Amino acid sequence: MQYDLTSLQPVLPEIFMLGAACLVLVVDLFLSPRTRNWSYGLTLAALLGAIAVTVWTAGPERQLLFDGSYVRDPLSDLLKLAILGVDLLVVAYARDYLEQQGIYRGEFYTLTLFSSLGMMVMASADNFLTAYLGLELLALSMYALVAFDRDSRKGAEAAMKYFVLGALASGMLLYGVSMLYGATGAINFPEVAAAIGSGNVDETVLVFGLVFVVLGVGFKFGAVPFHMWVPDVYHGAPTAVTLFLGSAPKIAAFALAIRLLVDGAGGLSAHWSDMLTILAVASLAIGNVVAIAQDNLKRMLAYSTISHVGFIFLGFIAANDRGYGAALFYTLVYALTAAGGFGLLTLISRKGFDAENLHDLKGLNERSPWLAAMMLLILFSMAGVPPTVGFFAKLFVLEAVVHVDKVWLAAVAVFFSLIGAFYYLRAVKMMYFDKPFDTQPIVASVDSRLAFSVNGVAILLLGIFPAGLLQACRAAFGG
Amino acid sequence: MTADWPILSVTIWLPIIGGLLVLFSGDRAPGVSRWMALCFALLTLALSIPLYTGFDSGTAQMQFVENLPWIPSFNIHYHLGVDGISMPLILLTTFITVLVIIAGWEVIQYKPSQYMAAFLIMEGVMVGVFAALDAMLFYVFWEAMLIPMFIIIGIWGGPRRVYATIKFFLYTFLGSVFMLVALIYMYFKSGSMEILVFHDLKLNMTEQVLIFIAFLLAFAVKVPMWPVHTWLPDAHVEAPTGGSVILAAIMLKIGGYGFLRFSLPITPDASHTLDWMIIAMSLIAVVYIGFVALVQQDMKKLIAYSSIAHMGFVTLGFFIVFMIFARADVHGGAVLGVQGGMVQMVSHGFVSAAMFLCVGVLYDRLHSRQISDYGGVVNVMPWFAAFMVFFSMANAGLPGTSGFVGEFMVILAAIRADFWFAVLAATTLIVGAAYTLWMVKRVVFGEVGSEGVAALQDINGREALVLGSLAIAVLILGLWPAPLIDVMNASIGHLVQHIGVSKL
Numbered sequence: 017m018q019y020d021l022t023s024l025q026p027v028l029p030e031i032f033m034l035g036a037a038c039l040v041l042v043v044d045l046f047l048s049p050r051t052r053n054w055s056y057g058l059t060l061a062a063l064l065g066a067i068a069v070t071v072w073t074a075g076p077e078r079q080l081l082f083d084g085s086y087v088r089d090p091l092s093d094l095l096k097l098a099i100l101g102v103d104l105l106v107v108a109y110a111r112d113y114l115e116q117q118g119i120y121r122g123e124f125y126t127l128t129l130f131s132s133l134g135m136m137v138m139a140s141a142d143n144f145l146t147a148y149l150g151l152e153l154l155a156l157s158m159y160a161l162v163a164f165d166r167d168s169r170k171g172a173e174a175a176m177k178y179f180v181l182g183a184l185a186s187g188m189l190l191y192g193v194s195m196l197y198g199a200t201g202a203i204n205f206p207e208v209a210a211a212i213g214s215g216n217v218d219e220t221v222l223v224f225g226l227v228f229v230v231l232g233v234g235f236k237f238g239a240v241p242f243h244m245w246v247p248d249v250y251h252g253a254p255t256a257v258t259l260f261l262g263s264a265p266k267i268a269a270f271a272l273a274i275r276l277l278v279d280g281a282g283g284l285s286a287h288w289s290d291m292l293t294i295l296a297v298a299s300l301a302i303g304n305v306v307a308i309a310q311d312n313l314k315r316m317l318a319y320s321t322i323s324h325v326g327f328i329f330l331g332f333i334a335a336n337d338r339g340y341g342a343a344l345f346y347t348l349v350y351a352l353t354a355a356g357g358f359g360l361l362t363l364i365s366r367k368g369f370d371a372e373n374l375h376d377l378k379g380l381n382e383r384s385p386w387l388a389a390m391m392l393l394i395l396f397s398m399a400g401v402p403p404t405v406g407f408f409a410k411l412f413v414l415e416a417v418v419h420v421d422k423v424w425l426a427a428v429a430v431f432f433s434l435i436g437a438f439y440y441l442r443a444v445k446m447m448y449f450d451k452p453f454d455t456q457p458i459v460a461s462v463d464s465r466l467a468f469s470v471n472g473v474a475i476l477l478l479g480i481f482p483a484g485l486l487q488a489c490r491a492a493f494g495g
Numbered sequence: 496m497t498a499d500w501p502i503l504s505v506t507i508w509l510p511i512i513g514g515l516l517v518l519f520s521g522d523r524a525p526g527v528s529r530w531m532a533l534c535f536a537l538l539t540l541a542l543s544i545p546l547y548t549g550f551d552s553g554t555a556q557m558q559f560v561e562n563l564p565w566i567p568s569f570n571i572h573y574h575l576g577v578d579g580i581s582m583p584l585i586l587l588t589t590f591i592t593v594l595v596i597i598a599g600w601e602v603i604q605y606k607p608s609q610y611m612a613a614f615l616i617m618e619g620v621m622v623g624v625f626a627a628l629d630a631m632l633f634y635v636f637w638e639a640m641l642i643p644m645f646i647i648i649g650i651w652g653g654p655r656r657v658y659a660t661i662k663f664f665l666y667t668f669l670g671s672v673f674m675l676v677a678l679i680y681m682y683f684k685s686g687s688m689e690i691l692v693f694h695d696l697k698l699n700m701t702e703q704v705l706i707f708i709a710f711l712l713a714f715a716v717k718v719p720m721w722p723v724h725t726w727l728p729d730a731h732v733e734a735p736t737g738g739s740v741i742l743a744a745i746m747l748k749i750g751g752y753g754f755l756r757f758s759l760p761i762t763p764d765a766s767h768t769l770d771w772m773i774i775a776m777s778l779i780a781v782v783y784i785g786f787v788a789l790v791q792q793d794m795k796k797l798i799a800y801s802s803i804a805h806m807g808f809v810t811l812g813f814f815i816v817f818m819i820f821a822r823a824d825v826h827g828g829a830v831l832g833v834q835g836g837m838v839q840m841v842s843h844g845f846v847s848a849a850m851f852l853c854v855g856v857l858y859d860r861l862h863s864r865q866i867s868d869y870g871g872v873v874n875v876m877p878w879f880a881a882f883m884v885f886f887s888m889a890n891a892g893l894p895g896t897s898g899f900v901g902e903f904m905v906i907l908a909a910i911r912a913d914f915w916f917a918v919l920a921a922t923t924l925i926v927g928a929a930y931t932l933w934m935v936k937r938v939v940f941g942e943v944g945s946e947g948v949a950a951l952q953d954i955n956g957r958e959a960l961v962l963g964s965l966a967i968a969v970l971i972l973g974l975w976p977a978p979l980i981d982v983m984n985a986s987i988g989h990l991v992q993h994i995g996v997s998k999l
Contacts, residue, residue, distance in 0.1 A: 402635035418679045430672040437668055449649040449657050483566045490568055
């Protein structure tokens, strides 16, 4: 097969991103700390540019590249746009925080861009190797980012934990992949799917491999029982990194799950949906219950993440396009709300003070009614109360589950989200009903305030007009 | 009929947008926020009047219908409309909100713009609940109500406000999430979220019973019915006066409305099979909670318990329908019971609002709700005493006040169902009179109880305006209830006919 340049058009977003990441890396070498804002500006420009390129290359058809190892379809377009959009928010939040905490270094931007590239590759992966390549690019950048504050013992410990466990999970995933490859003899997802569908493959080997693949996916999502790293890493990493780690990579994890489990092992959905049922129920239970006991807001949000992952898995359990669309909607909404939740922490931190405890929220309504109102929307969205978009995310997932006649699962899910509502309410209570614990004025830059406002208002507007995003999510699965 | 402008949408969104504007106006000029809030509330009230004047009471069809696709891929519509059941409740909402805004005028000094905004947003959302014809739209409004109320109780409430507001939120949230599952299930069965489609959806007995229970959890908590009423005394006692008024006058009605719009027509057979349970719960509420009210030391708590007892009448009126059907020897009583429940809801909206406002008047002056801290108020506040005695009479169901009409109709209907139900229900006339009038005796009459009471000022023009307009409403509805009954006659007749037909 021969390449001419025009055939590379579908992969242009990744090429652009790679170029931009290298550019930021090089330019930043020549910048002094005082002129670091250039890197910031360039990074924003790179993300905006990547969004523009992605929009330009997007289309309804499905395009395969590099011998079928790379795919560009509406799903990958949507995932990339969402990843880049969330990254944009993250970068806007992070600058002020990094500057105040004295860790404003250019590597943050380089690593962010490279991990974004990894996520984009995951979104477009059409064989095991591409998916793994993207995953490792993301993971390695992330390990480094978690240890970004190199003088922090907590950060180093978190990075170490994350690295060891992450490497283990990657190994498990690879092992599972090798089983699937051994059994089917193919690494491209469509061929794997065809081999599984033909019925000539030993199912025992397939299911054996599948267990490890599900394990790897579960780890990346942070589903129970592979969740132990989540609270520690979220807690130990600098908030700006937690913000990143908690938002966009979930979209990438969704991409990984869709590509591996649905595109590749779709024929085994009866098996993996049973496995995911266990993970989902356990995640809903552990996440929501343990979050109640947390008084560190970063840890609380970490456990809340775990419970949201349970909901995302519920969408997969339906094992049809309706369910995947709902899970995608949920993932996108979750990334947006999580970015907002951690974003607030970066906003209320200031020089010499790193906000991370629940009581730092106390009296927020007196200190800044606007920030409190936006955070109110974010928290109610996480709790799934209309008219915020979090409600519709839950609604669509529940609908998909009921549609496959698993009403009991829906009842379990609403029961645990009821428990979950309590700790979100407690945070709202602290913001609105308590006297401020910290009476210093809030120091936050215009860009981070703007990002937070956009974030909060988006949650409300998407809640009032959810049809557009839902349509996009369903269209990504041909619905 | 349809108006040439979207009257329901305006009634929903005008106060919400107004509330946001008031919110943005901030607290630098509290006067401006208050006047803005009052203007929006009055404007909304004025714009909701055509719902009554333009209403065609000859038909049970939905009127003022607006229907736009909202989430097309789920067949969810922005579908609004009113019939004779929901229209009076919308007017009640817009009316009471104006009073609440006026009542909070001077009392609320802490963040008045947020207070006013919360009530305006609340108003729009509550109208939305009554006007929604799409189940998902209904649910969104239904849940959205919780957020402003949570804030209202939590910020401006009494000493135990945080406990009360979290309890309130979790109780109601618990009730409603299972309703959500039921709605999704019916969507799965019918492919539509239209409430009117649900009315005609065939469901077998198991499905009906499960759906009925899911609805019951949601509505019984909201009403509230014994034994899930325990959030109400806490919420009422801790809420600021305006919050108590909205809770008692409107939010409780939403539970009753839910029974009429969902439980009865969607699951008639389950309602029929389980009506004994609802009737028993209602009678316990009427009798037992009446006695509980008798021993309360706190005025707000007493009125809260009396609300539960009065709402017991509402649910009793709704669910004796099936027993009346079963009796071949009586005719027409079924409609009477449901109508009585509706009249009782509207009347209770006025009376309980007035009672809470009366307590609010005293609380603003002496900062106590304990009955024992008062005594002889009539000596220093004659005008106020007159209002308080009048509303207490209405609360006790004195003929000539609105409180009498609803209770009388329900008791009349209950006789046709079972004589002993009527006897039990009628004890409320004695118990209700006992707890209300005993409270009045201890608070209003007698010797001046303390120096604090001796120094009380009588009500000012603002308070007189609020209480006076409620007194007029109570009197009109008590003496001449026909306009209200005429408006809902066709819709209730249609409803009773509908639930008389088995879905099996």
